[in-house]
Amino acid sequence: MSKLDVIVIGAGFTGLTAANALADAGLDIVLLEARDRVGGRVESIPLPGGLRVDTGGQFLCEDMPEVMALAKAHGKTFIRPYDLGEIAYQPSIEVEHGDEINRQVYQLRDVIAGIDLADPSIASLTVSEWIDRQNTSADAKSAFLALVTGLWCCPPDEISFVYLASTERRFTNTVTELEFFLAETMHSLADDLAARLGDRLRLNHPVARILHSEHGVEVFCDTDSFRAARVIIAVPPVMTRRLAFEPALPDHLKNALSAWQSGSVIKALVRYARPFWRDRNLSGTVMWSEPQGLYACDVSRSESAPALVVFIGGPLATAWHGRNEDALKGFVLERLVSALGEEARQVLDIHLRDWVDDRWSGGAYSDTIVDVHAADAERVMLSGTASIRFASSELSPSFPGYIEGAIVAGKTAAEAIAGLPSNNHLRMQDY
Numbered sequence: 053m054s055k056l057d058v059i060v061i062g063a064g065f066t067g068l069t070a071a072n073a074l075a076d077a078g079l080d081i082v083l084l085e086a087r088d089r090v091g092g093r094v095e096s097i098p099l100p101g102g103l104r105v106d107t108g109g110q111f112l113c114e115d116m117p118e119v120m121a122l123a124k125a126h127g128k129t130f131i132r133p134y135d136l137g138e139i140a141y142q143p144s145i146e147v148e149h150g151d152e153i154n155r156q157v158y159q160l161r162d163v164i165a166g167i168d169l170a171d172p173s174i175a176s177l178t179v180s181e182w183i184d185r186q187n188t189s190a191d192a193k194s195a196f197l198a199l200v201t202g203l204w205c206c207p208p209d210e211i212s213f214v215y216l217a218s219t220e221r222r223f224t225n226t227v228t229e230l231e232f233f234l235a236e237t238m239h240s241l242a243d244d245l246a247a248r249l250g251d252r253l254r255l256n257h258p259v260a261r262i263l264h265s266e267h268g269v270e271v272f273c274d275t276d277s278f279r280a281a282r283v284i285i286a287v288p289p290v291m292t293r294r295l296a297f298e299p300a301l302p303d304h305l306k307n308a309l310s311a312w313q314s315g316s317v318i319k320a321l322v323r324y325a326r327p328f329w330r331d332r333n334l335s336g337t338v339m340w341s342e343p344q345g346l347y348a349c350d351v352s353r354s355e356s357a358p359a360l361v362v363f364i365g366g367p368l369a370t371a372w373h374g375r376n377e378d379a380l381k382g383f384v385l386e387r388l389v390s391a392l393g394e395e396a397r398q399v400l401d402i403h404l405r406d407w408v409d410d411r412w413s414g415g416a417y418s419d420t421i422v423d424v425h426a427a428d429a430e431r432v433m434l435s436g437t438a439s440i441r442f443a444s445s446e447l448s449p450s451f452p453g454y455i456e457g458a459i460v461a462g463k464t465a466a467e468a469i470a471g472l473p474s475n476n477h478l479r480m481q482d483y
């Protein structure tokens with residue numbers, strides 16, 4: 053068996069980016085993917101009639117330079133979701149009051165952005181404990197917790213506050229992250245990256261075991277094994293925990309890996325014959341403070357193809373996971389009816405993608421640090437070992453938990469391994 057330069061494990065955007073960068077640099081690589089497709093938490097399905105839609109990661113914005121550049125380079129068509137009209141707040145409140153609560157939530161986010169992460173008074177707080185200490189309205193606290201539940205897809209009384217504050221300052225967008233989606237799907241961009249790799253990409257190659265030493269690695273799949281000088285493990289931290297390392301990873305790495313928890317999310321696409329909400333000057337965006345973890349927005353491709361996407365995140369998704377699909381569709385419809393009116397009942401169809409406990413991705417946009425004493429878990433993982441480098445969107449110096457973050461994480465890992473010229477603005481110590 054000949055020895056490769058680098059094995060990359062996981063063909064999400066992190067692994068695809070790293071593999072392409074290393075191959076472009078002339079290194080001998082292989083990219084091993086467990087599933088029969090690439091993209092990881094970015095995937096698509098064909099709807100009846102053939103139109104493909106993203107059932108995982110979908111949106112991007114101008115302030116995400118890497119994914120924007122990639123989509124432009126591959127000639128993708130950018131669709132700007134309809135955003136005229138008002139937000140519907142649930143339970144129903146006056147729009148002015150809802151906007152005021154939103155303003156207070158943004159103030160809280162500004163407070164977080166200015167916090168010294170080394171401040172001992174926040175050292176072992178959960179997000180819920182931190183919000184309890186803030187001097188703001190009960191409505192703003194509740195809306196903040198709903199936002200956290202929806203974005204991190206975990207209960208705020210479990211999420212480490214220092215971790216949340218650290219990720220918040222890496223979300224540097226000034227425009228909404230839902231600014232665009234791609235007509236061809238985000239998933240088609242993953243396919244484009246995969247196509248450049250040719251037979252260096254091996255689908256249906258779940259990695260189970262990794263032998264490692266300072267001289268190199270041997271990586272074992274069901275039927276194959278591969279040897280290389282280095283390995284990039286481009287899978288989320290909770291998935292990395294499932295790999296068998298021989299010898300066992302040192303304690304500091306084991307502890308860093310055990311700090312993470314998968315979130316829970318279910319994504320629903322609800323298609324209509326008419327964008328009826330626009331008649332009432334509603335944008336289609338619905339923000340629920342109760343139940344927490346629910347959010348909807350307009351993803352119509354055009355006026356003649358109206359649709360809403362509904363995200364069900366955190367404990368609500370965990371509660372619905374594995375239950376009857378029709379009952380979940382009914383729940384989504386009732387929530388939309390109370391927010392947008394009776395016409396919301398007249399759907400063409402509803403497509404659900406339940407990511408909770410997903411075999412290869414965990415369960416949400418991102419794994420989250422829930423060990424409040426593990427503030428340095430990311431730095432420890434990034435240090436890796438002589439032959440192992442950990443990379444996934446979670447470990448990105450910018451936009452962790454997003455596709456942008458995955459691309460940056462992949463580039464950063466490849467740069468470190470191949471001595472490629474680095475993007476100085478992306479160094480870990482900068483945040």
Ligand SMILES: Cc1cc2nc3c(=O)[nH]c(=O)nc-3n(C[C@H](O)[C@H](O)[C@H](O)COP(=O)(O)OP(=O)(O)OC[C@H]3O[C@@H](n4cnc5c(N)ncnc54)[C@H](O)[C@@H]3O)c2cc1C
Nearest residue numbers: 062064065066086092093109110111259412445453454455
């Ligand atoms: C429903 C949903 C909606 C989202 N919406 C957005 C959005 O609109 N915009 C945005 O920017 N982000 C969004 N995200 C988040 C974004 O998709 C992810 O953060 C990003 O794609 C993660 O990329 P990654 O390569 O780091 O990890 P992953 O995409 O998880 O890739 C890891 C890969 O490793 C493979 N793998 C795992 N274990 C093994 C193993 N043992 N052997 C071999 N292969 C293995 C997996 O199959 C997977 O392909 C969303 C995510 C979800 C689930």
